[in-house]
Amino acid sequence: MTQLETQGLAARNAARVLSVAGTARKNAALEAIAAAIVARQGEILAANAADLEAGKAAGLRPALLDRLALDQGRIAGIVEGVRQVAALPDPIGEVTRMSTRPNGLTIGKRRVPLGVIGIIYEARPNVTVDAAALCLKSGNAVLLRGGKEAFRSNQAFVAVMRDALEGAGLPRDCVALVTDTSRESATELMGLTEYLDVLIPRGGAGLIRSVVENARVPVIETGVGVCHVYVHEGADLDMAARIIHNAKTSRPSVCNAAECLLVDRGIARDFLPMAWQLLQTKDVELRGCPETRAILGDFVKPASEADWDTEFGDYILAVKVVGGFDEATDFIAAHGSGHSEAIVTNDYNAAQRFLDVVDAAAVYVNASTRFTDGFEFGLGAEIGISTQKMHARGPMGLEELTSSKFIIYGTGQVR
Amino acid sequence: MTQLETQGLAARNAARVLSVAGTARKNAALEAIAAAIVARQGEILAANAADLEAGKAAGLRPALLDRLALDQGRIAGIVEGVRQVAALPDPIGEVTRMSTRPNGLTIGKRRVPLGVIGIIYEARPNVTVDAAALCLKSGNAVLLRGGKEAFRSNQAFVAVMRDALEGAGLPRDCVALVTDTSRESATELMGLTEYLDVLIPRGGAGLIRSVVENARVPVIETGVGVCHVYVHEGADLDMAARIIHNAKTSRPSVCNAAECLLVDRGIARDFLPMAWQLLQTKDVELRGCPETRAILGDFVKPASEADWDTEFGDYILAVKVVGGFDEATDFIAAHGSGHSEAIVTNDYNAAQRFLDVVDAAAVYVNASTRFTDGFEFGLGAEIGISTQKMHARGPMGLEELTSSKFIIYGTGQVR
Known part of the structure; x- marks a missing residue:
């Protein structure tokens, strides 16, 4: 197994646990993440300083350096975002259209997590926490692959989140960072059909086009706006x-x-x-x-x-x-x-x-x-804006990170 | 432009008209299709007889010949299916979650057609009419690519349906048959991203796997059941x-x-x-x-x-x-x-x-x-059973052939 397949399998196993963890435990984990980011912001800022120094040495444009940079204020904003996600209603478990058929079968459509979500994004460490919180609340494990310029910052954030998950009684592998930032690993991630249920690219037109054209995993296309x-x-x-x-x-x-x-x-x-x-x-x-x-x-x-x-x-x-x-x-x-x-x-x-x-x-x-x-549309959160027609269209909140299954209560019916 | 691109563009233009045609006109077209199939069953049965003869000469298995065969009873069943689709509620236009935001914007989510749907299926002429009726009712143009053994039967059905559409005041190109049945044309159809919004394979595991692996158009995976x-x-x-x-x-x-x-x-x-x-x-x-x-x-x-x-x-x-x-x-x-x-x-x-x-x-x-x-689940119709988690899962009826758009009524709001 490659390193990425190992991570994918671990995420798949974590997702099975997370899918039935219940709202209280998921919210407790989000609160633990928020508290841990506050408590350990020293190590996060130190990792970010190292990213910034390397970025300057590599001649990154000022706008990119600005998106990469963290400070106490930005971390406070990130933490506030996690707490807002915790406060949102849990979409999982809602049953719609439940009714009893003439043969006595009671059939309902229950909202369930997608499973394992991959997110590919640019060098914006805030997306690391933001995306993880939304996936966690909606019961999904997440494999994060951020821009390599933010690698140390992402690693610090993910380490803090995994510790907090464990402390809250959930598997660490609910959140994982792809540690191989090579181009080959991006290609491998886009083909990880056995472990990934969906891949969401967040970023500029070039990144999105590359994912849409190369992925074999189902993709939710986001963002290009003319x-x-x-x-x-x-x-x-x-x-x-x-x-x-x-x-x-x-x-x-x-x-x-x-x-x-x-x-x-x-x-x-x-x-x-x-x-x-x-x-x-x-x-x-x-x-x-x-x-x-x-x-x-x-x-x-x-x-x-x-x-x-x-x-x-x-x-x-x-x-x-x-x-x-x-x-x-x-x-x-x-x-x-x-x-x-x-x-x-x-x-x-x-x-x-x-x-x-x-x-x-x-x-x-x-x-x-x-x-x-x-x-602005009142969804309470956003993982991106879908410009495709399948699954989700327009701003995507927690509900758009879910699937459904039919549940059927019978009394011995045969057909 | 290739022949298929020409068909795709025609379908796209037809879909724009069909998307705003309204329920009464769509139902009238479905009724016209049902009546025309009855009136012209002679030419349909003749085409089917030619398919059957060629199939026997080519040594098709009896089970395949049986699925290919039409008779008056089967045509009556197909016609009854079209009328049942006409009788179903129209999913298009329903607005959900409409509410007014604090800034006065009134935002609703309106159900709209997907656009142009491609269906790839085996030598079952009943699917030709069944799929066309479901796509039409849900406001979608459809490009049909059936198994080549049923080509004459499909061509007869599609000719009848296109005439009926025109008689009912809708574009003929709402329903089209891919006339090139080569392997190359299947590959081209799977890559027709500019004109196709979704591709649905209906058939055995081999067909479905081939479509899922090769398509660049979004696919709804159906049917494999262990x-x-x-x-x-x-x-x-x-x-x-x-x-x-x-x-x-x-x-x-x-x-x-x-x-x-x-x-x-x-x-x-x-x-x-x-x-x-x-x-x-x-x-x-x-x-x-x-x-x-x-x-x-x-x-x-x-x-x-x-x-x-x-x-x-x-x-x-x-x-x-x-x-x-x-x-x-x-x-x-x-x-x-x-x-x-x-x-x-x-x-x-x-x-x-x-x-x-x-x-x-x-x-x-x-x-x-x-x-x-x-x-059995009370959807009234079925285009297939999705075994994927995105967009639709389980039996898919008319609603699963739709997308949504947000509609926003303002009074000059800026942000």
Whole structure:
């Protein structure tokens, strides 16, 4: 057995215990983890300092170093996150659709854990604890594979969590870190069908694409967002300007930020200058269609074909004037990534029809796409945002980390 | 574009129309399909006769020829199935969990079609109509790829269905048959990620394994069943004998038939002869552990290691004496396929604990595993039985052919 198979088998065995551990024990383990992280933050910070030093020596970009860095405040935030997960309702055990069939069989659908979840992510040590807490609460064992730049920090966090699990009477192997950070081990993890029930990549487009293309384990695809705001001719133009300004600039690096503005021809001459007045306060670069450039001027760069399909993740916005509702929604069908799409309109029929015809995880009327988020949607937690249609779509909370089984009570029925 | 890509694109466009077609139009199309199959059964039976003739010439086994054959009675059954699907509630459009957030956003989760579904199946022309009807009712376009021995029959059914769709005002391409039946086209279909949302294999273990291993499109794995009946020492032995007899012999070729009998040591000497008395009426071949052979005699063949993991699909039963509940459930965890598992017992704690610890799509107390079926479970229809944990598990009806999207009504909210 390879090292990873050994870890997979251990996780599988731990998952069998965890699946029937019950809410009280799982919550006690989460509380023990929170307390242990507080008590042992010295060793965690020391490991993180070593990661940061190595990262600086390797010439990591400042933004990456910032995501890697921990301090007392960030650790307090991580601990608070664990306690919030402990406070959430336990999704496991709920039975839905229980009924008695004409032959007397009583059949219900019970929510159960998925089993063993693999998480592949970048050098963000907070994800290590966050993902482990969500998996634990939902009764799943977890195999974590974080970016190698955060390896020492992850190792420290996982050591603390495993000790706390043991102290709370649960198997240490409910949480494990893949210690081989080679490219080969990533490939092996993606093929570990015997031990992994699902693999969730959390990170940038490159990481996600690589996992989706190479994994044989079932994957939940997360996060790529080419989101549109469509300003319909029936829009409140002030509201529309505030919405595109927020959707583009409040946090351009995240997947629910807007990348493209579509504007109905009838209002483009009025609206585009209003939108630009707000967008220019954040120095947003516009890449427009010819009509946009004719209205706003040559400071708008010409949009290339590739721009319509790009998640800029930056203060860059593609802008296109369209001939009406059908052209706008056809354009979204052709270029959207199925993440979050918004219309701004006061026209009842346009609003309802947009909700009907646009095929995306979240479809908005008169609100910023930035709300697509587990906390904002009231799920209480988020393991990621699914952009696929199977199993889960949109923000994923604890329920999306579960499966179901039918339970059947009989009195000797045969068929 | 290849022929298959052209079909995929046409299906994708048809799916956009179908997704918002509404219940009345979908039901009218299903009724039109039922009526057209009745009206045009002459051409369908002629095509089927040509398939049968070619099949006989190619030396197809009688069982395969029987599955391939149509007659007026079977066509009436197929038509009745379409009308039953039309009569089922439409799952599309239901909104769950709608609530208003503190910031005034009203957020709901709406059930929507998956999009385009691919079905790969063997030479069973009834599946062509059955699968198309279920996909249509759930708002999905479907690409059908049936076994090549049934090609003429499938082509006749699909031609009739496409004409009926058009007559009912829906795109013909809601239902399409993959006309290239080469091995290469199967491989291409499994990689058609741009146009297919999900691929469902229906058929034997070989077909399913090939699809699961080769597909890059998301797959819903169906059907392999290595199911156990565990007779606990607290069982009513008469009931247990009737249950294993039914689970093994009522239809041994299907996935919910039992393949292995586990018997507690304390009752084995009493129970095994009782079970054999019923099983021998169907000439069941037993393959037993040494204890089983010591009790029943040398007519029981010795079970090989491979027998414990085999879906016999025949009048063959593996039999093992176990040392109690934990050994039985560990054995099921090691050798079961996660399909259907049953305990026979009158012990309350053993029953409840079996439902807790056994990880399978359907877990039974005191009933035959043969009930794992969409109709028996009250789903009204069945596209297959999922043995995976993601998206759907167990019998899949119309709801399992759907996804969801969040719809958000705002009044100008920004974040």
